[in-house]
Amino acid sequence: MASDIIAWFHENGRTLPWREPGFSAWGTLVSEFMLQQTPVSRVIPHLEAWLERWPTPADLADSPPAEALRAWSSLGYPRRALWLHEAAVQITERHAGVVPDDVDDLLALKGVGDYTARAVAAFAYGKRHPVVDTNTRRVIARAVQGQAEPAPPSRGRDLAAMEALLPESDTDAHDFNAGIMELGALICVAKSPRCGQCPVSARCAWLADGSPAYLGPVKAVQKKYEGSDRQVRGLIMKELRAAHKPVTTAEIETLWPDAVQRTRALDGLLADGLAVASAQGGYTLPHG
CATH class of the missing domain: 1.10.1670.10 (Helix-hairpin-Helix base-excision DNA repair enzymes (C-terminal))
Structure with missing residues (x-):
């Protein structure tokens, strides 16, 4: 089966940035963070802009987390941006700015799970590991x-x-x-x-076997985005990304009519470290 799939892939595989010769291990790590729960077509322009601005882990580590969150923009699940920033700091401090090639070292980085660690080791460094998505x-x-x-x-x-x-x-x-x-x-x-x-x-x-229907456990269906806490969190994050000064409580109140849901969403962002209370009042993206 492997030889048939490899031959097919050589003829039919898409041309993607992370498959280009010489694409960096850092670029591979960034792409894997971005590709989690996000379509390839949305990732590519963000990836290219990200690597142009921060071509190495040290470049990102030198920037405040707020800038990573702004650059993440509309990719969704913005905690990935915070984790990637922290991973860049760890790579800079622990590995002299070079993305490690060892699965255990990769797993020790913030936000890197088993799939991402093996993907980076296999695709960036050519190591023989089973990679499962x-x-x-x-x-x-x-x-x-x-x-x-x-x-x-x-x-x-x-x-x-x-x-x-x-x-x-x-x-x-x-x-x-x-x-x-x-x-x-x-x-x-x-x-x-x-x-x-x-x-x-x-x-x-x-x-x-005649293509039998699947009769096993059914994966839970994610709740729709419209009207969800995720939507409210997204609206607040969009406001925080656009502002370069604290966003006031009054400004946040205009974003969503349901006060209970709005408060819950803001509290969640604060708990996740995606927003911080400002000493001057209001809220900002994290800066340190």
Whole structure:
């Protein structure tokens, strides 16, 4: 299966910034932070602007967290910007400004989980590690396990399933990691998979079994954005990013009519360190 997917990937893989020769390990780390729960098309312009402004971890570490939050703009889940800033400080202080290539060292950075650590080690440094994301899990579930959808995530089970498929050579392992993700993103999609275009359809266990419906646990559906606390938090964050002086309570009150929900959203931002109370009154982005 690996050789078929690698051949398909070489012919059909998208041209993306983090796949270009010479793309830095720092750029790979930034892209992985940005790609969490955010489509590729939205990430690319933000990534390019970010790396132009902060081409190294030390450059970002020298800037206040508020500037990272402003540059994050509308990408959503702004805690990722704070975590990335803290990770840049840690890289600068602990690793002389060089993104580490060891999975354990990467895991010790703020905001870096198992997927991101392995992705950076594999894609930036060419190390042989199984890298598992949602797309990978879906391809394995269908092609190998004969299930329409993957079971709930399990670090040990998922890594073992990918390790069993991973080629031995570093180069092939790199291409297979990238290729199976790409296959899940473009062909073996969650709804209406394009099985006629799939390079492993002839060996797919799910197709061979007649494409049975998924009967396992159902993933919880995220609540709609409109009217949610996330929307209110976003409105407050937008106001804080635009201001270069404290935003007053009166100004925040104009952003959302429901006082209870507005207070809850603001309290959440304060608890997450995304907003701070100003000594002069009002609220600002964090500066130190």
